[in-house]
Structures are given as C-alpha cells and as structure tokens.
Amino acid sequence: MRAAWPVRLVLWALVAIFVLWPGLFAPLLRPLAPPGMPVVYDRASLSGLTAWHLGLVAAAIVPSALMAIGLAILVTRPAGADFLPLARALGGFGQTFPPVAVLALAVPVVGFGAWPTLIALFLYGLLPILENALAGLTGVPPSVMLAADGMGMTPRQRLVRVELPLAAPLIVEGVRISAVIAISTAAIGSTVAAPGLGEVIIAGLNANNMAFVVQGGLLTAALALIVHDALGLAGGLVGPRGARARTAAA
Amino acid sequence: MIELQSVTKDFAGVRAVNDVSLTVEQGTVAAVVGTSGSGKSTLLRMVNRLIEPTSGRILIDGADTAGVPAPDLRRRIGYVIQDHGLFPHWSAARNIATVPVLLRWPRAQVRTRVRELMEMLQLDPDVIGPRLPHELSGGQAQRVGVARALAVRPELLLMDEPFGALDPVIRAQAQADLARVQKRLGTTVILVTHDMAEAIRLGDRIAVMRAGRVEQFAAPADIIARPATPFVADLLGEGDRAFRYLSLRPAADLARPEGPGAGPAAGDADAPPLSPGTTMAEALSEMIWTGRDHVRVARADGTGGTVSRDDLIRAGRPE
Numbered sequence A: 001m002r003a004a005w006p007v008r009l010v011l012w013a014l015v016a017i018f019v020l021w022p023g024l025f026a027p028l029l030r031p032l033a034p035p036g037m038p039v040v041y042d043r044a045s046l047s048g049l050t051a052w053h054l055g056l057v058a059a060a061i062v063p064s065a066l067m068a069i070g071l072a073i074l075v076t077r078p079a080g081a082d083f084l085p086l087a088r089a090l091g092g093f094g095q096t097f098p099p100v101a102v103l104a105l106a107v108p109v110v111g112f113g114a115w116p117t118l119i120a121l122f123l124y125g126l127l128p129i130l131e132n133a134l135a136g137l138t139g140v141p142p143s144v145m146l147a148a149d150g151m152g153m154t155p156r157q158r159l160v161r162v163e164l165p166l167a168a169p170l171i172v173e174g175v176r177i178s179a180v181i182a183i184s185t186a187a188i189g190s191t192v193a194a195p196g197l198g199e200v201i202i203a204g205l206n207a208n209n210m211a212f213v214v215q216g217g218l219l220t221a222a223l224a225l226i227v228h229d230a231l232g233l234a235g236g237l238v239g240p241r242g243a244r245a246r247t248a249a250a
Numbered sequence B: 001m002i003e004l005q006s007v008t009k010d011f012a013g014v015r016a017v018n019d020v021s022l023t024v025e026q027g028t029v030a031a032v033v034g035t036s037g038s039g040k041s042t043l044l045r046m047v048n049r050l051i052e053p054t055s056g057r058i059l060i061d062g063a064d065t066a067g068v069p070a071p072d073l074r075r076r077i078g079y080v081i082q083d084h085g086l087f088p089h090w091s092a093a094r095n096i097a098t099v100p101v102l103l104r105w106p107r108a109q110v111r112t113r114v115r116e117l118m119e120m121l122q123l124d125p126d127v128i129g130p131r132l133p134h135e136l137s138g139g140q141a142q143r144v145g146v147a148r149a150l151a152v153r154p155e156l157l158l159m160d161e162p163f164g165a166l167d168p169v170i171r172a173q174a175q176a177d178l179a180r181v182q183k184r185l186g187t188t189v190i191l192v193t194h195d196m197a198e199a200i201r202l203g204d205r206i207a208v209m210r211a212g213r214v215e216q217f218a219a220p221a222d223i224i225a226r227p228a229t230p231f232v233a234d235l236l237g238e239g240d241r242a243f244r245y246l247s248l249r250p251a252a253d254l255a256r257p258e259g260p261g262a263g264p265a266a267g268d269a270d271a272p273p274l275s276p277g278t279t280m281a282e283a284l285s286e287m288i289w290t291g292r293d294h295v296r297v298a299r300a301d302g303t304g305g306t307v308s309r310d311d312l313i314r315a316g317r318p319e
Helices: A004-020 A022-032 A046-075 A078-095 A099-110 A114-138 A142-150 A155-192 A198-207 A210-238 A240-249 B040-047 B070-076 B092-096 B098-102 B107-120 B138-149 B168-185 B196-202 B220-225 B230-236 B238-246 B280-290 B309-315
Strands: B002-011 B014-024 B029-034 B055-060 B077-080 B156-160 B188-193 B205-210 B213-218 B294-298 B304-308
Touching: A004 A022, A004 A046, A004 A210, A022 A210, A046 A078, A046 A114, A046 A155, A046 A198, A046 A210, A078 A114, A099 A114, A099 A155, A114 A155, A142 A155, A155 A198, A155 A210, A198 A210, B002 B040, B014 B040, B014 B055, B014 B205, B014 B213, B029 B040, B029 B196, B040 B156, B040 B188, B070 B077, B077 B138, B092 B098, B092 B107, B092 B138, B098 B107, B107 B138, B138 B168, B168 B196, B188 B196, B196 B220, B196 B238, B205 B220, B205 B230, B213 B220, B213 B230, B220 B230, B220 B238, B230 B238, B238 B280, B280 B294, B280 B309, B304 B309
Parallel strands: B029 B188, B029 B205, B077 B156, B156 B188
Antiparallel strands: B002 B014, B002 B055, B205 B213, B294 B304
C-alpha cells in the first residue's frame, strides 16, 4: 500500500492539471484532432464538467448507500428477517440488469437531462451495496453475536459497536463497486443529456474529433481509478488493520 | 446463591430442558455435564436470559431474574463461551473493557481494571493488550475471554464449554488457572462441559443432564461412589472409577509421619517427595511406575510424610 503513494500522487496531480489547464496538453492531443478543429473541448470547461460528473455520482451513490445499508440492517433484524430472502433475490436480480437498460427505461418516465441518469445511478448503485452489506452483516460469526448479547449489549449497541464495524470493510467495498460503475454509467448518461464528461466524448464522436473522445475518455477512466483507489484506502481504514491503528492512538 | 426452580424450555414443541431444579451455593462451582443435545447449554443460557424459560423461575440471591431488564442482568453476570467469541475488531484490552465501557466507567478506572485483570490471568498488558484476537494463541484468547467475563467483578460466572477449543496441555493449565482465580475471587461458577473428568476436577457439585433432565446433582465423590442412574455410571466410565475417586483427594491426607523405624526402606527416602497438591491417583500411578510400595509426599505446611500403597488402594474404594 505504501509503495502505491507516489503513483497515486502523480495520478492526482495529472488529473488536476489536465482539468484546470487543459491547454497545456494541447500539443499532445493535436495529432488526434482533424485539421482546423479545436483540440480542447470548448463548449464548457473541463473542470465544470468533471465537477458535474462527480456531483451526479455522489448525489446518486450517497442516498443509494444510505438506503441499501438501511435496508440491509432492517432485514437482518429479527423483525425484518422475513424479508431477507426477498432482499437477496432483489440483489441477485439487479446484478444481472445492465445499467444502460436502466437508463433507457428511465428516459420515457422522467425525460431527458440529469434526472434519468441520477435515477439510473441510484438504482444500479443500490444493489452491490445491498448485497455486500447483507454479506457483511450476516457474516458476523455466531459466537461473536452470542458474546455481544451475553456481555449485555442492547440490540442497538450490538449493531453499532459490533455488527456494523465488522461489516464495514464489505460495505465500503460495495460502495466502491457502485461508485465505479456509476462513474462509467454517468458518462453514458450524456446520451440522454446529463451534464458530465460523457458530453465531451459524444461531441468528439459526432464531430469525428478523436482528441475530444480521448480527453473525455481518459478523464472518466482516471476518475474511476481515483475513486476506486480512494475507497480502497477507506476500506483499509475501517478494517481490522485500521482498528489496531485506532487502538494504538487511543 | 442461584436457584433454578422447575425450569423448563420448549423449542417448537421439543422439550430441551425439562423441569430442572438446582441450587448453587455462593462461591461454589457447579459443573453441568451431559452429552450434546442434553440441554446443558440451554440451561446455562436461561440463567442470563439469552434464552427465556418456557416456565419456571431462576433466582439470584432470592431475586427473580425475570424482574431485571436482560441487558442489565447480563452485565452483572460473567459469560465465557467455547470459541471465546472475542470481538475480532477490538484489541485484547478493548475486549476485556467491554462491560466496564457499557457501564460507562471512567476511562482511567477502565484502564486500571484491564491491567489488573490481565496481570491476574498472566497476560502481559503491554504485549498482549494491543493485540487483535487473531494474533493471540488459543490459550491467550481463552484467558482474554475469561478476563472479559470477570471485568466488573461479577458474583456469578457462566462458562459454556470454556476449554473445549484448547489442546489437552493448555486445557489442563487453563483449568488450573480457573480453579485458582475462582478460589481467589470467591466467584460462583456454573460450568457446562461434556467432559466428566473436567467436571470432577473443577466442580464442587456436578449436575448430570440427559434429555433435558438432571439425573443426579451431587458432590463428585458421591457421583463416583453412588451413580444414581446407569447413564451417570456410563458417563463416569466404569473402568476408571477407582482412579477418578482417588483423583479427588490429595495423597497427603493418607501420609504417616516420617521417623526412624516408621519410614520406608532407606533407598526410597532419597527420592524427592511428591508436591503437596499431588492427588492419591497420581501417587498410586507413581508407585506403579517406579515399582515402590511407599512414596514420600510433602505437606503444605512443609513437613513430609509417607504414603503406603495398601492405604491408597483401600482409599480407592468408597465406604
């Protein structure tokens, strides 16, 4: 993990420079653009589009995660246990459903713009998180649950102090999967007029300008990598290794 | 004092515990022995209400446990389970602090208490304290589990096959540690085990359970001398009865004072005396192995004595 830091910092710096001063990269991209065409996307700033892109993903995945985790907690309580198989089936079904299809189905209902993308990202984000949260919460060893009860934890204390911390690495992993899928899906969202980096790619495809396609595509890929990596770091912090670091600090 | 009064538990029509009444005196160890499925763990879990009895009452010092909210009751009762059930995301020290933290003890007091417990159980607080459960050996994890159960000085300790996951050498050590800690603290213990030898070793009284019923509840010597049912006798193992009986008392009880004329042959006197805690069974085994008919035994008060084989053999048959 430690060895990854230089690579990580270089990636962050490259993306930041590209987004803020794309003109600096114009000489690299020029061979890809047809003669006389702009090299750097100029109908909106790349930084604004990147912010929109990430904003859409966050606006979809945060509520998605809250809802999925809430649902997973609900169906793993004694009162909600009857719904556990249903939640499992739903999770399995959702995984087989491609995000593009969700997008296509959402447009007729809510029209073009940011909303269909937001809905698609929200819905598709639910399922990996739900699935992982369920795996995490049901995977707590029975002896640990018995000990928590036997020590006199209330059901709520057991959830907050034992079950959620133990499930946390898997839950973060689910959020990570959802977020990465959402970043790529958000790019496709531009086909239905969601603002974001997909706009650059589509403009490039329409104008046959490979420079646009490459800058939009690379930026989206870089965002996915960064988010994937950052959530991996977060997962490390909530895992057992992070627990020891916290104990040592206390 | 713990009183179980006609306690019964049904699971979906199956009677797991059937009309059990037992009284465990303050400061004693009651061992509950039985085969798997005999209802012994269910019986134990009804004491701290992890399982609610279908009928019957359980009193602790005269107060009905049903009258206290279950989490409050459980915080007052120590609980040790078979594969220790340590919280995997907490260090050994944090695990031990579980109940004090639930009871909102001041931080400094928690820290002092954790150190005290770790020292009592021979765990180095600075080395073992920060370790996570998966970094502990089986014996260390077991002791951390016991420390966690004893954290708020409970008067009652429930142990559900606490030594089941340990290998035989560590198990013997853990049993000896428990006996030592129990004597020192005067804690009342209810211990569930499937191992009759363990029950004889640790129990002041033994309850033998089968199919949800207690077949016999008596002191180890009575259980061995007069098994109430064929099942109890089976569990004891007929072949080992005499040795089991001899394992209950120290050999020093039979020692005759050493002196000129009264002592054994000169050669034997050179052999080092057996330690004061040596049981009669161990003394007899020593004689068989070394081919002698006398052994020397040290007494706790520093004096020595001689035990003869004939006396031992006589002591192996209950009156």
